[in-house]
Amino acid sequence: MPVDMELEMFLRPKQYPMPPYPPKMITLANGKKMVVRQAKREDVPAILKSVHPCMFIKRDYYDIVSARLYGELLAFYYHRSKSQFVLMGQVDGFLVGVVNSRMENEKVGMSYHTLAIDRGLRIGSHLFAAKMEYHMEYLNQESVLIVAESPIGFRRWMVEYPLEATTIPHELGGGDSYQLTRDIYFKAKPRLVAGVRPVPQDLLDEAEAEIKFADDDTIRERIAGLKGR
Numbered sequence: 098m099p100v101d102m103e104l105e106m107f108l109r110p111k112q113y114p115m116p117p118y119p120p121k122m123i124t125l126a127n128g129k130k131m132v133v134r135q136a137k138r139e140d141v142p143a144i145l146k147s148v149h150p151c152m153f154i155k156r157d158y159y160d161i162v163s164a165r166l167y168g169e170l171l172a173f174y175y176h177r178s179k180s181q182f183v184l185m186g187q188v189d190g191f192l193v194g195v196v197n198s199r200m201e202n203e204k205v206g207m208s209y210h211t212l213a214i215d216r217g218l219r220i221g222s223h224l225f226a227a228k229m230e231y232h233m234e235y236l237n238q239e240s241v242l243i244v245a246e247s248p249i250g251f252r253r254w255m256v257e258y259p260l261e262a263t264t265i266p267h268e269l270g271g272g273d274s275y276q277l278t279r280d281i282y283f284k285a286k287p288r289l290v291a292g293v294r295p296v297p298q299d300l301l302d303e304a305e306a307e308i309k310f311a312d313d314d315t316i317r318e319r320i321a322g323l324k325g326r
């Protein structure tokens with residue numbers, strides 16, 4: 098489809114300059130190494146292959162979170178969201194989790210979603226922490242607005258950090274925002290923000306070579322099957 102660049106100038110929102118998020122490596126509880134790195138726009142179609150099957154898993158609100166994330170990733174791909182960034186976790190090249198967020202302005206971040214595609218290893222927790230690390234330490238923001246859509250999310254972010262309740266509305270249209278301040282972030286950092294840099298070159302090469310996706314049944318079992326709930 099040919100793109101009318103003159104019209105596109107009106108459709109594309111403002112983008113703040115964002116320094117790149119430097120990749121890091123996290124050793125998971127099972128000993129596997131997870132590479133956490135920033136996704137490029139061209140990575141979106143490969144990421145969507147792993148998000149799509151999650152849209153049909155009702156357990157623990159995977160369906161609503163994945164459907165919303167799917168739309169936000171398309172908005173990132175087609176330049177339809179303001180200053181969005183996407184980070185992902187890969188183990189052996191396979192995508193195991195995705196987080197996304199954006200800059201509302203220079204000072205305030207607007208957290209979107211966190212999706213753990215493999216479970217029981219705190220992959221979601223590590224990726225959410227990486228997203229906050231980017232907001233606070235690389236974008237140098239003062240606060241990030243966050244809402245939870247699931248009880249597990251509420252436990253992981255609002256309770257574990259703990260975040261501060263506000264009466265500020267959130268773009269996702271749920272309950273009022275909670276916020277992460279710089280003070281809360283740096284207090285929580287030793288407990289919750291993991292990883293080493295630089296990533297060993299062989300691991301980075303493997304991650305960058307291909308964003309692999311597991312088949313639908315494997316993803317379903319990883320998310321919903323292990324505990325037979």
Ligand SMILES: CC(C)(COP(=O)(O)OP(=O)(O)OC[C@H]1O[C@@H](n2cnc3c(N)ncnc32)[C@H](O)[C@@H]1OP(=O)(O)O)[C@@H](O)C(=O)NCCC(=O)NCCS
Binds near residue numbers: 214223249321322324
């Ligand atoms: C919220 C989320 C990102 C947290 O990811 P995480 O930190 O990797 O945590 P897990 O999902 O593996 O585990 C969360 C809890 O569920 C339990 N659990 C539930 N189903 C499980 C399964 N199939 N396998 C392993 N653990 C499971 C874990 O034991 C864990 O218990 P704990 O809180 O006592 O540690 C992830 O659950 C997720 O993607 N949920 C769906 C989308 C969502 O709700 N996103 C957040 C929106 S606010």
